[in-house]
Amino acid sequence: xxxxxxxxxxxxxxxxxxxxxxxxxxxxxxxxxxxxxxxxxxxxxxxxxxxxxxxxxxxxxxxxxxxxxx
Amino acid sequence: xxxxxxxxxxxxxxxxxxxxxxxxxxxxxxxxxxxxxxxxxxxxxxxxxxxxxxxxxxxxxxxxxxxxxxxxxxxxxxxxxxxxxxxxxxxxxxxxxxxxxxxxxxxxxxxxxxxxxxxxxxxxxxxxxxxxxxxxxxxxxxxxxxxxxxxxxxxxxxxxxxxxxxxxxxxxxxxxxxxxxxxxxxxxxxxxxxxxxxxxxxxxxxxxxxxxxxxxxxxxxxxxxxxxxxxxxxxxxxxxxxxxxxxxxxxxxxxxxxxxxxxxxxxxxxxxxxxxxxxxxxxxxxxxxxxxxxxxxxxxxxxxxxxxxxxxxxxxxxxxxxxxxxxxxxxxxxxxxxxxxxxxxxxxxxxxxxxxxxxxxxxxxxxxxxxxxxxxxxxxxxxxxxxxxxxxxxxxxxxxxxxxxxxxxxxxxxxxxxxxxxxxxxxxxxxxxxxxxxxxxxxxxxxxx
Numbered sequence: 329x330x331x332x333x334x335x336x337x338x339x340x341x342x343x344x345x346x347x348x349x350x351x352x353x354x355x356x357x358x359x360x361x362x363x364x365x366x367x368x369x370x371x372x373x374x375x376x377x378x379x380x381x382x383x384x385x386x387x388x389x390x391x392x393x394x395x396x397x398x
Numbered sequence: 399x400x401x402x403x404x405x406x407x408x409x410x411x412x413x414x415x416x417x418x419x420x421x422x423x424x425x426x427x428x429x430x431x432x433x434x435x436x437x438x439x440x441x442x443x444x445x446x447x448x449x450x451x452x453x454x455x456x457x458x459x460x461x462x463x464x465x466x467x468x469x470x471x472x473x474x475x476x477x478x479x480x481x482x483x484x485x486x487x488x489x490x491x492x493x494x495x496x497x498x499x500x501x502x503x504x505x506x507x508x509x510x511x512x513x514x515x516x517x518x519x520x521x522x523x524x525x526x527x528x529x530x531x532x533x534x535x536x537x538x539x540x541x542x543x544x545x546x547x548x549x550x551x552x553x554x555x556x557x558x559x560x561x562x563x564x565x566x567x568x569x570x571x572x573x574x575x576x577x578x579x580x581x582x583x584x585x586x587x588x589x590x591x592x593x594x595x596x597x598x599x600x601x602x603x604x605x606x607x608x609x610x611x612x613x614x615x616x617x618x619x620x621x622x623x624x625x626x627x628x629x630x631x632x633x634x635x636x637x638x639x640x641x642x643x644x645x646x647x648x649x650x651x652x653x654x655x656x657x658x659x660x661x662x663x664x665x666x667x668x669x670x671x672x673x674x675x676x677x678x679x680x681x682x683x684x685x686x687x688x689x690x691x692x693x694x695x696x697x698x699x700x701x702x703x704x705x706x707x708x709x710x711x712x713x714x715x716x717x718x719x720x721x722x723x724x725x726x727x728x729x730x731x732x733x734x735x736x737x738x739x740x741x742x743x744x745x746x747x748x749x750x751x752x753x754x755x756x757x758x759x760x761x762x763x764x765x766x767x768x769x770x771x772x773x774x775x776x777x778x779x780x781x782x783x784x785x786x787x788x789x790x791x792x793x794x795x796x797x798x799x800x801x802x803x804x805x806x807x808x809x810x811x812x813x814x815x816x817x818x819x820x821x822x823x824x825x826x827x828x829x830x831x832x833x834x835x836x837x838x839x840x841x842x843x844x845x846x847x
Contacts, residue, residue: 335749336749336750336751337750337751337780338750339780361780362750362752363743363780364783365784367749367750
């Protein structure tokens, strides 16, 4: 299991993965928006998307878990 | 002069405009979003009107709410600051139609500057040097090679329908251009369903220079010297200065004169009035027009501090129909000024970093000015751009300003968010910066640690 966390404080702009999807390290999973910038959140390891803990337009803080990979 | 004005902006620039307007004896109205209710600009205005929720489209870009606020408070003029609705010609026209004065250029001039290819054509027709490029789109490799020969290598191959760097590629030699041209045509087809591409001269590391313009409604136009804004990250300015190190001690006098001449010609070609800025690239002894900005620039204080010309004050006077009494020969530079944009962001990766300003303790001293949008205890929210303040330092010359800036940055304390003060300190300690050898790629390879 690997938690993918928010690297910035902002809002969830787009979710780019689905539960059950196989992803590789470097794939964009979520795009966050903060201070007029879109910042992609990438998978640090490969795996299967087990859980998506956020919704689009939801505010998140730096360090919050967005996606759980298994 | 107006009795009451509304400032359609937020943060440091709203605060600054309110201060200037009060000094001139005007009543001031601030407008704000829910995210900004506690910020200093809201409290310092004589009146404050809530526009709506935090997102800019619901607040600072909400034309109906802005107009309603102006009417309700009986404001006679609206100052748009920079960003948001400042370059929206339609808004300017709507404001004027409501019998309120828009503090900015005529809407027709704004429209002429907005379309980049039209602006380029107008500037070229007025004798302003533009980046060399192909006049038309290029049908085949042979015509591209012929055009590149005329323009000079390296060339940038661009998709005509493109934007944001999509489908752009650099070619250093004819052999590279053959490859790049075909790839560029394919990408243009895929991305924009058009296979038309054109060429432009590519400058690997240009400097960014700009000329401040002031013009009144009676056709009197002058320039208020240049600024250099080469220190950038992600095409956003980080440090600006007046004057440009390129021209210090009378160096490159010919280019200097050419720059002012081109700036004035461009402003006149657009039918400009009020305060505006003509932006140029500089490379190997030549200046090239990029665009004209129909508004006050973020970095206007470095011009004010070195020339004594009150740009915001003149914006109001010109909008009120007054004649510009400053003459070109009276515009002289005294000393040097540097502006450091304080961003709420990681100083290495440049990631945004909103949060509470637990400590915000700015420096004071000779030649130190701080234009801040926030005070200690305020929260920097993720809703707007990351600039929280501008530290502006003036000195008798560039080295004196650098010396004072080092002291001021060392004394500046911000806690609770990540910020770029360490980056500014690294820039000031860089030998190439100290020597004035800077270009727009500076932060790609220098001041890293």
